[in-house]
Amino acid sequence: MPKLDLLLTAELENLTNLRPSGPDYEWSFRVKCTNCHEENPGWISFNAVEEEEIPNSRGTANLNMKCKSCKTQTNATILKDSFKAYTSDSGKPQKIATIETRGLDFIDWKPTHGQTWIAEGAESGTTFDDIEFEEGERDWVGYDEKGACAVGVTDIKAGPSPHSDHDSAIRDTPAEHLYIRAISTTSPTTKRHPNIAIGLKTGHETLLTRTPIQILTFLREASNVLLIGDASVFDAARGEYIQRTKMFNGEDALDGRVPQEPREYQRRNQLHPDVRRRAGLDHLNEQPTVENHETLDRVISGEDVGTEGWRRDAHKNLPGFKLLYQRFPAADWFIMVDDDSYVLLENMQSQISSLNASKPYYFGQGNDFIGCDGVKEVGEGPVFAQGGAGIIVSSGALKAMMAVVDDCIVKYHECYAGDIRTGLCLRDAGVRISWELNGFHSIPPNKEFDFSMTPCERPIVFHHVLPIQMQKMHELEQINKGNVTMGQSFNTFSWECDEQILKGEGGVHLGENGIMGKCEKECRNHPDCSTWSFRGNNCSMSEFPSPIVSTNGSTSGVIYERYSC
Structure with a gap:
């Protein structure tokens, strides 16, 4: 049965060892069904002492309930030997209990009115x-006569996180790295691709500038989605998800407070107001667009290395895959991408359809590394799948990884990249990268893209994709009912190559007085030629469109119908 650790945060003033009064403490949660993703109306409460028989089972649970929407039987049990006291005075999260759950997502918690907590000066x-929180309150104040000082608990909060058997992982790892948050969603518009679960990594600096267009495009075609981020992302992501659900379902009420956008959002916000509105984010503060944004051709690798989201990114992959496996146990395939990646789900579905998901498959754009696990030279370590271009694992591979993932989180904590940690952990589970799938690309199909491949190839993921490119790609999918080829991608994005020069290989010398029109004619006379470049008095021809180079006094052209499937 899946386990979740309940992580507590609070500001303690002159106090330590904060804990519930005993195992009969009534815990209050908001929950939703993992089968139909309907949220249970109202709060539910249960304790670790009272047990009920699980229907049609010999086991017992502290909580048994049937989903009012899909009638799925769910249950949860608080492990009595898992209780721990909260000792931090810095507001960082610590594990205070572990819950076994089947069929339930725990989406909110509050201190229960009428229940007491204990602490020491x-x-x-x-x-x-006698520490008691009034209804709706998360603060408590008192006075320590012996110590002659005020005492208090401020802003007490709790939430679930992937279970870890290693207390050292929680002690030694910065808490903000471990406080992984995820929002599971089911698109109410299509509910397609139920066999695929998507993990979308993001950070609080980029959440509101990148994910809205993903929500409006390929994520609307998905049934199972997790937004994976740090603690600050959780609040923002939850606010975004509530608004998105309201937009799609026409709901009138919102539950919970929506946070304000911090300065990082203001600095990096590049979304048009209409995009924000259609994504359900117009409730958040509208901020001016970034200066000189017309010069930002694309998101450059390493551009965000100074943000907190980037620094925490390495700590998201392994807990994120663990969350995906726990939240969507019925999924056959799991894919993790970044918040500037675009996934062509129909193309992915067509390529995985002939494969047996119970076997251990691990797919992506293969890369070598140095610097982790003692690897000092390229090729010494296992080939890993680059994260932004998409990491796909089968249920068989993920099941194998779950047996060692807790050890991996501790063992590879110092490794600088989450995708490398994933590759190392899969290796430890006996899974190596496979090559049956292609179509993983670390850049979008723009002027820097190398199209030297068959135009019939069907791409799965593009990375570093701008919002306008995502919209264009989504339109292309709609026109072609999801069956998009590289040839169609080039013809759609060729507008990005206007007035640019194509670099060709080989060529035909046209002489001192050569005319560039002859170059295009020579290309058309060769049935395999699709692009030509006239440079000086030389005509270069190529079978495939190549990355763009700018040269004075040159021109080029493309015979679009040649590069098509």
């Missing part, structure tokens, strides 16, 4: 056994 050792 940090210096005096005075026991406070």
Whole structure:
């Protein structure tokens, strides 16, 4: 049965060892069904002492409930031996309990009115056994007579995180790295691709500038989606998801407070207001667009290395895959991408359809590395799938990885990249990268893209994709009912190559007085030629469109119908 750790955060003033009064403490949660993704109306509460028989089972659980929408039987149990006291005074999360759950997502928590907590004075050792939070409140204040000082608990919060058997992982890892948050969604518009689960990594600096267009395009075609980020992303992501659900379902009420956009959003916001509105984000503060944004051709690899989201990114992959496996146990295939990636789900579906998901498959754009796991030279370590271009694993591979993932989180904590950690962990599970699939690309089909491949290839993922490119790609999918080829991609994005020069290989010398019109004619006379470049007095021809280079006094052209499937 899947397990979740309940992580607590609070600001403690002159207190330590904060904990519930006992195992009979009534925990209050908001939950939703993992089968139909309907949220249960109202709060539910249960404790670790009272047990009920699970219907049609010999087992027992602290909570048994049937989903009111799809009638799925769900249950949850708080492990009695998992209780721990909260000792931090910095507001960082710590595990205080572990919950076994089947069929439930825990999406919110509150301190239960009428239930008490216990703590000790940090210096005096005075026991406070009557800490009680009023309904709707998350703060408590008191006075320590022995220590002659005020005491208090401020902004107490709790939420689920992937279970780890290693307390050292929680002690030694910065808490903000471990406080992975995810929002599971089911698109109410299509509910397609139920066999695929998508993990979308993001950070609080980029959440509102990148994910809206993904929500409006390929994510609307998906049934199972997780937004994976740090603690600050959780609040923003939840606010975004609530608004998106309202937009799609026509719901009138919102539950929970929506946070304001911090300065990082203002600085990097490049979305047109209409895109924000259609993505359901117009409730958030509208901010001016970034200066000189017309010069930003695309997101450059390494551009965001200074952001907190980038620094925390390496800590998201392994817990993220663990969350995907726990949230969507019925999925056959799992894919993890970045918040500037575009996934062509129909193309992915067509390529995986002939494969047996119970076998251990691991797909992506293969890369070598140095610097992790003692690897000092290229080729010493296992080939790993580059994260932004998409990491696809079968249920068989992920099941194998789950047996070692907790060890991997600790073992590879110092490795600088999450996709490398994933490759190392899969290797430890006996899974190596496979080559049956192609179509993983680390850049979009723009002027830097090398189209030297068959025009009939069907791409699966493009990375570093701008919002306008995502919209164009989505339109292309709609026109072709999802069956998009590289030839169609080139013809659609060839507008990005206007007034640019194509670099060709080989060529025909036209002489001192050569005319560039002859170059195009020579290309048309060769049935395999699709692009030509006239440079000086030389005509270069190529079978495939190549990356663009700019040269004074040159021109080029493309015979579009030649590069087609």
